[in-house]
Amino acid sequence: MSSDLSSAAGPGPAAGPALNPAERLLNLVIALVNTNAAMTKQQVRAAVAGYADAPSAEAFERMFERDKDMLRALGVPVVTVGTGGHTDELGYRIDQDAYALPSIDLTPAELGVLSLAAQFWQDKTLQTDITRAMVKLRAAGAGDPSADALAGLAPSVRAVGDAYGPLMEAIEARRAVTFAYRAAYNGAVLTRHVEPWRIAARDGGWYLMAFDRDRQAPRVFRMSRIESRVRIVGASGAYQIPEFETDVMLGKTHGEVRQAVVAVRPERASALRARAKAVPDGERQAWLDRLPGAGTGSDASGPGWDVLEVPFRSLTGMASEAAGYGAALVVLDPEAVREETVRRLRAAAALAPATAGVSRG
Amino acid sequence: MAERADDRLLRLLGIVAYLDGAGPVPVEDLARRFGTTPAQIQKDVDALWVSGTPGYWPDDLIDFDAASIDRGVVHLTEARGMTRPLRLGTREAVALVAALRAMKATGAVQADPARSAVVESALGKLTDATGEAASAVDVRLAPDGDRQVVSVISGALAARHRLRIRYVSSSDVVSEREVDPVRLHTQDEFAYLAAWCYRAGAPRTFRVDRILEAVETDVPVQDHAGQLAEIDFGALFAGGSAPLATIRFAPRARWFAEEVPVESVRNLPDGDFEVTLRVTNPGWLRSTLIQLGPYVRSVSPPEAAQDVAGAAREALAVYGVTGDAAGEAAVSPDRH
Structure with missing residues (x-):
């Protein structure tokens, strides 16, 4: 950005100290907002403060193109129009109606909420986007922001990463993209060609939804x-x-809620207990009889267990959670969850050879 | 670092549009509003003063009342047509609306009707002003926690009262604690309560979905300023000097590398990957590796592997199943 001043060599027609880029851009915006019809590039070069600094036609071209892109990136609607004269030269102006923020009339509390939302993003590009939005909204003249009502409530989300910028640009313009992607089922990296639709964050992960x-x-x-x-x-x-x-x-709403029945050691698995309920007293013994070792006098059955009914949607999710509690929890029903739980336990047991006295039959 | 030209331009335009509606405003107030210094505002005013429409005769220029400036007050007298604030760009609107929608859905906002109403109205005005570009990004954070617990915590935060909570740790240990709540914070998929814990005699963070019960007491919170400064959500999992473990996973377990803070990840040629992490909480690691059992290829050091395998064998014994003859599960997981 600061290299823009490198062209300040020779004095132009309107000699004077070279304008810095922000001031040149400001004069361009004011000129293009106030022009009657449109200004051609040559009119800009001759009349708008700052452009006379360009030492050559090429330098001016580059400067003007860059400035135009920068204004558009800021949301300034620079439109191109035919000048309608004898030449086919293009003219430029800023569309006043498209320029202005509609009247928004935020209360101080609402502006406070928006300021908090500004802390939400971890990514630099998104922080830039939101900081700019806040400068524009503050210019709209709401009262001084008061964040008292929401102090300390600002949520935040993990960084979305460098892919965000180009993906947003593609979604906005409805353009396709390509990227190298690591498949989860075999770890292979392949080039994918997709039409991006939406970016979403759920459960700590960022997802791109697209047509492949x-x-x-x-x-x-x-x-x-x-x-x-x-x-x-x-x-x-x-x-x-x-x-x-x-x-x-994302497949998050799939699966009906079903009930699993589990036996849990007292005082254990409290996080699971928080969404479970005890089976009716009359059924408890029947469930306990299904515990392996029931009736053998082994400590696997008897009063040392609570029998709970737990709602679940995903079979593998339920089995995974159950396996994580180790010997503190036994799945009694349904059989499919029990089998999946045992499969996980077996795989984990195979990570190290059995030592004497631990493995029982 | 020098300010970017585009950011400065935005502020220059913002100052003119704001002053046009607001009348004379002290330099300090302008600086606060636009997040900069009074000295920078002075420079901005100097730049605006010589800007205007081509020709740049006195009548072409943006103008201020000179006597006011001398008193430290900025009084715009000619805006050269730049009276309207600039509209939000699509990306800006998307970033703001997605953040607000995520905020609206958090427990802390949902639990309080007054807050909820403010977020709702801000969101409404914003979408009215920006149109419907905003569906390009959809963020939802923590799922509904226990409404009752969240509501008690927000109440205690507002009233500055001590809380009594029953909490289950990630190692499945339940404790009762008295805490002075400091802040409720939603970070990605979980909400956290930052608090001064009297049991630990230190600041602690609690995952809200693991708070089994919360009761607001009528004891006012004490001032822990200084002691609380170091509450750092990033440090929740930070391992310091805890021992290292290295785990090799099948590709399906990739989320582990993505969601658990690890020291390093190494992608292997066959699609497997290897992570190294600090074991701050052996109970959590044991439980997680059993959950992921079919996708764990190996664990080192051997004591860590033995810890996981031993716990799994104990569990298999309760199921009346032997852990033997199951080795193939770890070698060729999930080919079906």
Whole structure:
């Protein structure tokens, strides 16, 4: 950014101290807002403060193109129009209606909430986006922000990563992208071609929802598994984004709630107990009889167990949670959860050879 | 580092639009509003003063009342048409709206109708002003915690009262504690209560979904300023000098490397990957590795592997199943 001053060599027609880039941009905005019809590039070069500093036609071209891009990136609607004269030279102006923020009238408390939201993002690009939004909203003149009502409540989300910028650009322009992606089922890294639809965060992970051109089907990608830069390819408006529910596409709402029955040692598995309830007293003994070792006098049965009913959606999720409690919890029903739990325990048991006295039959 | 030209331009335009509606404003107030120093505001005013429409005759320029400036008050007298604040760009709107929606869904906001209403109205005004660009990003953080617990905590925070909580740790140990609540913070998939814990005699963070019960007492919180400064959510898992363990996983367990703070991750040619982490909580690691059993290829040092395998064997004994003849599960997991 600071290299813009390097062209301040020779004095132009309106000699004087070279303007810094922000001041030159300011004069360009004011000129293009106030122009009657439009200004051609040559009019800009001759008339707008700062552009006379450009030492050559090429230097001016570069300067003007860069400034135009920067204004558009800030949300300033620089539009290109035919000048309607004898030449086919283009003119530029700023569309006043598209320039202005609609009247928004925020209360101090609301502005406070927005300031808090500004702390939400960890990524530099997103922080920049949100800081700019706040400068614009503060210019809209709400009272002084008061965050008292929400002090300390600011949530935050883990960094989304470098893929965010190009993906947002692609979604906005409806352009396809390619990237290298590590598949979870075999760890292989392959190049994918997709039409990005939406970026979502759930359960601590960032996901890209997109149409996969190679597989000709909608797919969800975990953004942490994108292993290359995201490259935007192809034309704008290349596809449409359908209406869809994030959670349906992520498969989060699938599966009905079912009940598992588990035996738990007293005082253990409290996190699971928080969503469980005890089976009716009349059924307790019948369940305990299903414990292996029941009736043999082994300590595996008897009064040392609570019998609980636990709701679950995902069989593997339930089995995983159950296995994690080790010997403090036994799955009694359904059989499929029990089998999956035992499978996990067996795999874990195989991580080290048995030592004498630990393994019982 | 020098300020970027685009950021400064935004502020220059913002100052003119704001002053046009606000009338004379002290330099200090402007500086606070736009998050900069009074000296920078002075420079901004100097730059605005000589800017305007081509020609740059006195009538073409943005103008201020000179006598006011001498008193430290900025009084805009000519805006050269720059009276409207700039609209939000799509990316800016998306970032702001996604953050607000995520905030609206957190327990701390949901538990308090007044807060909820403010977030709701801010969101409403913002989406009215920006249109419906915002569905490009959809963030939802912590799932519903126990509403009752969250509501008791927010109440105690507001009233500055001590809490009595029953808490289950990630190693499945339940404790009763008295704590002075400091802050309720949602970070990704979990909400945390930062508090002064009287049992530990130190600041502690508690995962809200592991608080089994919370009761607000009528004891006012004490001032722990200074002692609480170091509460750092990033340090929740930070290991310091805890012993290292190295685990080799099958590709399916990749989330482990993504969600658990680890020291290093090494991708292996066959798709497996190896993580090294500090074991601050052996109970948690044991439980997690049993959960992931079919995708764990190896654990070192051997004592760590023995710890996991031993716990799994104990559990298998309760099921009346032997752990033997099961070795193949670790060698070729999940090919079906």
